[in-house]
Amino acid sequence: MCLxxxxxQAAIDNKPILVSKESSVYFSDILVLxxxxxxxxxxxxxxxxxxxxxxxxxxxxxxxxLDSMVETVILIPGDxxxxxxxxxxxxxxxxxxxxxxxxxxxxxxxxxxxQLYQQDDEEPDKKSSIxxxxxxxxxxxxxxxxxxxxxxxxxxxxVKKSSKFPSGIWGLFYSPxxxxxxxxxxxxxxxxxxxxxxxxxxxxxxxxxxxxDKHVNFVSATPTIWRKVLMTEYAELLSxxxxxxxxxIVDQNILNALKKQYPKARLIHxxxxxxxxxxxxxxxxxxxxxxxxxxxxxxxxNIDISSQSTLLIKSSSQAKGYLGNSSFPIDENxxxxxxxxxxxxxxxxxxxxxxxxxxxxxxxxxxxxEVESVLLSHPKVxxxxxxxxxxxxxxxxxxxxxxxxxxxxxxxxxxxxIKAYCRERLEAYKVPALMKIIDDISINSTGxxxx
Amino acid sequence: MKDLIIELFHEAxxxxxxxxxxxxxxxxxxxxxxxxxxxxxxxxxxLEEETGIDPFxxxxxxxxxKTFADFVAIYQS
Numbered sequence: 001m002c003l004x005x006x007x008x009q010a011a012i013d014n015k016p017i018l019v020s021k022e023s024s025v026y027f028s029d030i031l032v033l034x035x036x037x038x039x040x041x042x043x044x045x046x047x048x049x050x051x052x053x054x055x056x057x058x059x060x061x062x063x064x065x066l067d068s069m070v071e072t073v074i075l076i077p078g079d080x081x082x083x084x085x086x087x088x089x090x091x092x093x094x095x096x097x098x099x100x101x102x103x104x105x106x107x108x109x110x111x112x113x114x115q116l117y118q119q120d121d122e123e124p125d126k127k128s129s130i131x132x133x134x135x136x137x138x139x140x141x142x143x144x145x146x147x148x149x150x151x152x153x154x155x156x157x158x159v160k161k162s163s164k165f166p167s168g169i170w171g172l173f174y175s176p177x178x179x180x181x182x183x184x185x186x187x188x189x190x191x192x193x194x195x196x197x198x199x200x201x202x203x204x205x206x207x208x209x210x211x212x213d214k215h216v217n218f219v220s221a222t223p224t225i226w227r228k229v230l231m232t233e234y235a236e237l238l239s240x241x242x243x244x245x246x247x248x249i250v251d252q253n254i255l256n257a258l259k260k261q262y263p264k265a266r267l268i269h270x271x272x273x274x275x276x277x278x279x280x281x282x283x284x285x286x287x288x289x290x291x292x293x294x295x296x297x298x299x300x301x302n303i304d305i306s307s308q309s310t311l312l313i314k315s316s317s318q319a320k321g322y323l324g325n326s327s328f329p330i331d332e333n334x335x336x337x338x339x340x341x342x343x344x345x346x347x348x349x350x351x352x353x354x355x356x357x358x359x360x361x362x363x364x365x366x367x368x369x370e371v372e373s374v375l376l377s378h379p380k381v382x383x384x385x386x387x388x389x390x391x392x393x394x395x396x397x398x399x400x401x402x403x404x405x406x407x408x409x410x411x412x413x414x415x416x417x418i419k420a421y422c423r424e425r426l427e428a429y430k431v432p433a434l435m436k437i438i439d440d441i442s443i444n445s446t447g448x449x450x451x
Numbered sequence: 452m453k454d455l456i457i458e459l460f461h462e463a464x465x466x467x468x469x470x471x472x473x474x475x476x477x478x479x480x481x482x483x484x485x486x487x488x489x490x491x492x493x494x495x496x497x498l499e500e501e502t503g504i505d506p507f508x509x510x511x512x513x514x515x516x517k518t519f520a521d522f523v524a525i526y527q528s
Binding site: 204205224227228230231232233252253254255256257258260361362389390391392393394397399419423428429431433434 | 466467481488495505507514
């Protein structure tokens, strides 16, 4: 069944599906968009589409309208630059790029969302419904994006099971281009609930006011966003029944603080990844997850631990694989290696960070190698080792240990100079917040610095 | 303690290429002071480095300060 059919209850109820500060979207609006796209398809062969850097509302409308209409849709967020976007489209035989109009893509067939709306109307041929391959991007270990391929089934099969969810109005902080945002979008619209998005809101305050005005009672956000929410007086405006957290490691402090601010809300933290799909959720109010999740046949997923202490997971919501030549981290039994290190303490499992050392600063990924190479380009730095330090605000921050070539400056002055040097070459969240000058850095058996 | 917090507050502003919005007063709302969440993360980390104290890790009940006075009080308690 295509996504538009799954949500047709909304047409009967005549309730908006999506709401932003500027507009409301109804079922009929999405139907119009689908008919416009159909008219375009009559004129030219369109099998593979890329949606590039559109706002929440337009992206969400296209996701619903295009399901079962084309073979492949790749969602490319705006933080991917035009050159990379261009290469992705060429490499993956994209027939059409739909974008906002602010870019130029040479030698590619493209259309702006406004031009799409200028098309005629054409009813889709119901018999020719196909299973669309939905492709989401993830930044890989080397910083090059990976294209993860899902079907509407893998994206929605856990959603349908949780239709026992109470009805409500969802508030979304995540972009629909990322897996977490896609999940919230599908969860809310398939269960017939309105989704309020923060598009056109200029600040957190603005978003919270919009959520309060629209009577949002379910909100999904990262722990870092939740900490920011609790640091504003507008936290009190919201009356929440369901709170979900995801995208970063959830600590006990944020769970306790949310429980205190919103005592009647059900707190759910979700473990998901673009590759592993929606994974599992925990709603007992504690960080980590119960050890009882291992080898439990009652649950719709199977989890295990690899020899490197990373979490292995197998479920019907996992991705089909990567597009292109990248090898998918799946073993012969169907388990995906998530790369997330876990430690078992007592009757619970806790997440300890990424096996490849990558650091999650408030939802933004930092690769230590990139920061180390900038540090090493400084004429006074002989050795550099970059690692994560736990942080109560952003979950983690970047720290560095340095070995310095003899110098006249004091350590304090030297650190100041190196920080300024990094700031000119790296985004602020990648610059080590703490630096320590030490005499030597250990090297392991493979010749790499020990982090 | 308050003087150290103010000094490191300005350092964190510099670290995130931000500028203070208005004057830093007791009632200034932290997230409206010009410092973003990364800036706060850096401030808390630098305070721990200088004083050895991370009050957020020690608090049993999760508390997130709203104003500058709330923030200073957490470090003074």
